[in-house]
Amino acid sequence: MKEAYNFQKIEEKWQKVWEERQVFEVEEDPAKPKFYCLEMYPYPSGRIHMGHVRNYSIGDVIARFKKMRGFNVLHPIGWDALGLPAENAAIKHGIHPQKWTLDNIDYMRSQLKRLGISYCWSREVNSCLPEYYRWNQWIFLKMLEQGLAYRRLSWVNWCPQCRTVLANEQVVAGRCWRCDSEVSQKKMEQWFLKITAYADELLSGHEKLTNWPEHVLQMQKNWIGKSEGALVNFKVPAVNKDIEVFTTRIDTIYGATFLVLSVEHPLTPELIADHPEKEKLLDWIKKTIAETRVRREIKEEEKEGYDTGLKAINPFTGQPVPIFLANYVLMDYGTGAVMGVPAHDQRDYEFATKYKLPIIPVIKPDSPDKQPPAGQAFEDYGILINSGEFNGLSSQEAMGKMAAAAEAKGLGRKSVTYRLRDWGVSRQRYWGTPIPVIYCETCGVQPVPYEQLPVEIPCKAEFSGEEGSPLERVPGFINTACPKCGGPARRETDTMDTFVDSSWYFFRYCSPHETRLPFDPEKAAYWLPVDLYIGGVEHAILHLIYSRFFTKYLRDLGLARIDEPFPHYLAQGMVTKDGAAMSKSRGNVVDPDEMVKAYGADALRVFILFASPPEKEFAWSEEGLEGCYRFILRIWNLVEENLDLFQCGDTLSAEQFDSASYQRLSKKLHQTIKKVTDDIEQRFHLNTAISALMELTNSLKKEKDALRSSQKGRELLKEALADLILLLAPFAPHLAEEMWQKTGGATLVAETSWPVYDPELAKEEMITIVVQINGKLRDKFEIEIDTDEEILKAKALSLPRIQELLGGKEPKKIVCVKNKLVSLVV
RNA sequence: GCCGGAGUGGCGGAAUAGGCAGACGCGCUGGACUCAAAAUCCAGUCCGAUUCACUUCGGGUGUGGGUUCGAUUCCCUCCUCCGGCACCA
CATH class of the missing domain: 1.10.730.10 (Isoleucyl-tRNA Synthetase; Domain 1)
Structure with a gap:
């Protein structure tokens, strides 16, 4: 009697068995080769979506496969459980963020179990619990001790909708990455992590990441933005100060006919102190700063500047050059000041044309056809002219010699600048890790002592949606004693960017219940690095660069013994439907629950893996899913x-x-x-x-x-x-x-x-040999594998069809490839 | 603008080292089963000719060129789409 395929019954049955027998629970076992298979942990937004199903199905195939291949497989999961949506839910529906989050986790956990993913559930990590985030605080304090966490007044990206500060990475085309509202600029005291201290290693470490997709490495490279050049001092006799500029083209310095400073440059106030139109200038500066950096990027506004009336001395020519303030110079790149070389830089050219500044060519193209069209600067390398003792040198030669000359005279030095900026981690939010710092009126900024960790998120708070963090309105949280003098003090109310949590969670999985340290270094040494990391490419820059930074930092702390956390990263493609990403606003979302109910988890898993390779986009189609269901049914019937x-x-x-x-x-x-x-x-x-x-x-x-x-x-x-x-x-x-x-x-x-x-059994013993004449397929024959080329040739020439086509003519040339083909040229 | 990736039937995709293009699945067409439908099973399915027919011929992997006996695969040109960066000095 054939039994019908009842996926619901079968799937429930085996999920229970796996759980009861703890099949996927693992411990360190030095006798076995280990395999750490990791998928990006989800934000508990409420329900699993198809992107998760795809991500976790890919990981599960690898994890189960490796286990069957004899590996000691660590396959953990957890929850990226701190973050804004929980707070928004609190404002909107009056549910406490913690309850909202924990309820979501419960439901999503059950969904993952229903998919039959082989997780080691005892290692589940939840970043919104004090037992997890206390270690964020611990790591922060370590960084603080070493000057890698610091506080400074800075312009920050401010999202008026979310009422919070955003990292540069969270601003997309001038808009908030979450709510899409326009981002403005605000000046605030902010905490930063000094990721720039690792800029060079983050870049050079790419050499070890041979199993990363090329485009992801490229994105990170762009983001780090290393450029090599020189710092050069321009003296300003009128105020007896130096202005330092960064340039990648010191070979063009003889053509530097003006200086341009960012309006935010620290010397700006001094430079315009005696300006006749000081008031007008100050107004313009105010306006320029208010106009967000972000908006400037979008509009590519026309370059606008003001002459300060002061002169600086070009250290190479000895000539005085005017000093301008302008809107196109960024304060947070290089030194906030640039030398204007209009003949060899398009932006400087446009600026010089507008303000009628001299344009002096100092680089000659090394071949006449490289001459740029009229109205454009010549930006290529070439041969130096009008450059005194450096005339005749190539740009490349000149750059080395001129930097050395500057250095010898104490006018400058070689330098490297990065586009990467320090990571602003302060958030004016409730549902995040409290930054463990106390402000005392007498003792100043004090770290919370380690033994007082964790600084817990207070349970009671009001979620009104008003400006400022809810933490500011919890007196029991704010008011505390100074750890140094014992006097009254105030707690920091900013919380950490949630990317801090995800920067080291993969270490925590190795010893999720460790109480003395963020993780047990011995266990981490056994499991790490992650052998395969799978997740969406949307995290190619942020999460993957922060995790690399934390890993290097934890290594330098002596806790980790690896340089790179993820030597192999598989960037999974998007799930789409009707040609677009699934999203609520488009209304093209397919609910995994419904599909599991209708076809079973197995069919869903097979389909989501079958329809395209993991790294490519995946187009949803219910017909395709039905096809995979039929495949499963065919196997079932065959076995029955x-x-x-x-x-x-x-x-x-x-x-x-x-x-x-x-x-x-x-x-x-x-x-x-x-x-x-x-x-x-x-x-x-x-x-x-x-x-x-x-x-x-x-x-x-x-x-x-x-x-x-x-x-x-x-x-x-x-x-x-x-x-x-x-x-x-x-x-x-x-x-x-x-x-x-x-x-x-x-x-x-x-x-x-x-x-x-x-x-031996997999080998073909007979093989088809193709016969081509002038590259066209004309006949084929079967022959034993590994037959000698001479025999192939003879056999091919003896074929009646080939003889007919040759018509008695001798082929000019015969190409024979064993086990493949015979190619005749006539 | 710069950098990266990709373009193959009606659709998703395959071709792993330059050697039979279109595996596998979807869809479609025809047939079997059925009173009928669904489900299932069987056959066919790149395009165009050709043959009563087994067939045979030509074209074909975004465009145009190149290398090669031979190119979806390597090189150059251009087009389109996707992604990243974008006044970075």
Whole structure:
């Protein structure tokens, strides 16, 4: 009696078994090779979406596969549980952020379990619990001690909608990355982490990341933005001060006919102190600062500047040059001051033209065809002219010599500048890690002593949505005693950017209940680095660069022993429907719950892995899902129909051995094992691995009747079915467990070894040789593998069709490739 | 503007080292089963010719060129789409 495929019953059954038997719980085991498989932990927004299903299904295939291959697999999950939406929910629906978050986690955990992902649940990490975020505070204090965490007054990106400060990375095209409202500028005391101290290593470390997608490395490179050049001092006799500029083109310095300072430059007030139109200037400066940096970027405004009336001395020419203030110079890059070389820089050219400043060419193109069109600066390298003793040198030679000359005279030096800026971590928010700092009127800024950690988020607070952090209105939180003098003091009310949490959570998984340190260094040394990290490319810059920074810092603290946390990063593609990313506003969201209900977790997993390779975009289609459901059903029926083979005692007596059929299936089986293994292990092409399983299933269906008519055939059929079940296990684990049990498997599939193929049996013994004439396919023939080229040639020439086409002519040339083809040229 | 990635049937995609383009799946067409439908099973399905037919021929991987006996694959040109950066001195 054939049993119908009841996925609901089967999936529930095996999820329970895995949980009860703690199949995926792991401990360090030096005897086994380890494998740390990690997917980006989710923000508990309420429900799992298809992007999560894809991310976690990919990871689960790898984790289950590695386990079957004998690895000690760590496959953890947790929750990126602090953050803005919880607070918004509190404002909107009056639910406490903690309750909202914990409820969401409970539901999403159940969803992940329903998908059958093989997580080690005892290591679950939750960043909104004090036992986790106290270590954010601990790390922060360590950084504070070493000057890597610091506080300064700075212009910050301010989102009026979210009423908070945003990191540069959270501003996208001048808008808030979350709510899309326009970002303005505000000056505030802010905490920063000195990621720039690691700028060079973050860049050079890329060399070790050979298993990262090229475009992600490129994005990080752009973000770090290293540029090598020189710092040069221009003296300003009128105020007896120096203005230092950064330039990557010191070879053009003889053409520097003016200086331009950012309006925010510290010397600005002094320079305009005696300006006749001081008031007008101050107004303009105010306006320019108010106009956000961000907005300037969008509009690419016309360059606008004011002459301060003062002169600086070009240290190379000795000539005085005017000093301007202008809107196109950024204070937070380089020194906030640049030398204007209008002949060789397009921006300076436009500025000089507008304000009628002299344009002196000092670089000549090394070939006439490089001459730029009229109205444009010549920005390429070339040969120096009008440059005194440096005339005739190439730009490259000149840069070294001129920097050395400047240095010798104490006028400058070689220098490297980065676009990367320190990481502003202050947030005026409630649902975040409190920054563990106390302000005392007498003692100033005091760190919270380690033994007082954690500084907990106070339970009671009001969520009115008014400006400022809710923490500012919790007296019990704010008012405290100074740890140094014991006098009355005030707590910092800013909380940390949630990217701090995710910068080290992968360490915490190694020892999630550690109470003395953020994590146990010995355990971390066993598990780390993460062998495979899988997640969306939207985190290519932020999360992945912060995590690399934290890893290097934790290494320097002596806690970690690795330089890079994720040597292998698999950037998973987006899930789309109707040509666009799934989103509520577009109304094209497909709910995983409904799909699991209708087709089962196994079918959903198989489909989401089958329809495109992991790194590419994935287009949702319910027909496709149905197709995968049918595939699963076909396997189920195939196994059901042949269950008798697994019963003890062979009752079938027919004996008609079909050798051809036997050979075909045997070869197909071993080739499939090879292909599925290689596709998962080496290429992560899970889609082609599944298609190979489909092919094997089709072959089994085709050959099964012929095979069942002999003892030997039945043995092979049995073996093939058993292997098919094992190969299927990483993709459709519930189905595999159920069928494995039905066919008499004593162990759990999850604890069974991966099938091994016999290379001899996987080999083709006959191979098709293609015959081409002038590159066109004209005929083909079958021959034994590894046949000598001479024989191939003879055979090809003897083919009637080829002889006919040659018409008695001798080929001019014959190319023979073993096991491939014979190519004739006439 | 600069940097990176990608363009293959009606659709998602395959071709792993330069060697039979279109595996596998969806969709579609025809057939079987059925009173009928659904489900299932079988066959076909790149385009255009050609043959009663087994067939045979031509074209074909965004465009145009190049290297090669041979190019989806390597090189150059251009087009389109996607992503990142963007007054960075």
